Amino acid sequence: MTPADLSLTVLHAVRRAVDDGALRVDVPPFVKVERARPGGAGEYASNIALTLARSAGRTALDVAGILEERLRGAPGLRGVEITGPGFLNFSLRRDAGGELVSAVLAAGSGYGSGTALAGTTVRFAAPAEPRAALVTETVVRLLRTQGAEAGFGGAGRIHVRPGAYEPEALGVDAARWALLRPAPQDRPLDGPPLLVQHERNPLFRVRYAYARVRRLLVNGEQLGFAPRYETPVDAPALLGALGDHPVVLLAAARHRAPDRVARHLEATADALLAFQHTVLPLGDEKPSAAHRSRLALAEAAGTVLAGGLSVLGISAPDRI
Template structure:
């Protein structure tokens, strides 16, 4: 992990803290990290907590604690420590990216499922309005994925702007995305643009990214190699969103907000699509450990896309 990678990782933690309501600040455009000074802890340090403290209305130590919590399992970090008035100090792991890729590939579509909400019981009111029912059914799946006992037959409600579910005109996938991609309290997306195969169509972009991974695996097999993470791959944005996936699912469950999953899938697709061009050998190049490692990372990204779409009840086609 380079200093630039670490800066992105800390920035992701700030963004997650803002997204889940733990911090009320404007997310900075970048986070400065530098080599730890003599006598310091770890290899790198950042004063980001001190920078955000005033606008957050909290002490720097409070802000540092919030960020440390969200950095504990970040790819590439062996340890995060808070020192002095609120400095974050980082010790790097030598093979954190490899561990992340292997974890995703081993868990498959279940990657991101957890036990954070075990012991929580949630019962939603029985519903008839189509969008409210669709959103609530998806929230139930999200809650269960995090260990909660969730279902219907109670009185809790997700506050939803009404919207028609139109699978007959849009198809089931586009009809679901139109209602789930917008925040529950916002108007649904317009349906017809979701049928256009263009990068401006967020649903197409996510499903196309997944299909590209499936094609890469086929093409690699034809060239005589398969995925295996053997050597470090420089792809901080892609590794960052893969590491964020469990947090995205948990946050979506806690906030009753499936749109957070959809937005995370868009971020994953946006990180994957430029990366995919580096995966296969070019010209007379022979497959190498670097190609096998990039293919393993791409496969992990495809797994996250398929799993997230499944949570939303949307298919992940092999080809588009």
């Protein structure tokens, strides 16, 4: 179960509660689900009960209890717990990793796209300043991934600090990263360090992580096995990063913040690079279901990295 799936599951529980008269509220268009904070229960949490409590005329704990009843036994959920003033905390089934990997590979580069912003129309005035133009172009792409109708021709503007776009000196990929990785209100990154092939260079790490996935797939084929998720993989950081990808894309679109995608790609790359050493058999070890599952997870990570880079207009090379 992905965060997007979980969001829809909770939304359906709200709708059922309204339909059967347990709650008298307007059904929201979207339910926010995020990673559980340290000390919380489960993997994900939502404050939807607190959000609905006032309009429902009930306490948040009452609303949370109503929703918890309708979430019991939902596919992909191992448990739902109410904490604090009315937060819903979700534990996923142990085999949820297989569902996540399957969802990523089935969607391909479109993983993370959705319809949360369907019916929204956004028009931007064409900015004259190069960095503002680049950020706005990327925001338009992000909005479209979430179902919004976005483009140029209106009066809306995105305000960014000026920064030269220098593809002639840096190449397109480094030039775009230098302007999109910082938040729009922050200064652009210094360009020359982005050309250095070193782990201190975050752009290099992200693109290298993708290239490593491509190499792992080739090496797996040479060893006679293909990616197939058959058994649970103990890689919480990587699975968490993949599961968060749809939430990050939606948040980046809502807040007009491509830097959120870039930061998430860095986190995904770091998790993949820490995990990649476990993927292939070592020495005389024979390929097993564990290796096939790890390779499938690595392939899913590469899919997310390539898709995220594409949203930013940056290439994902097979070799680097």
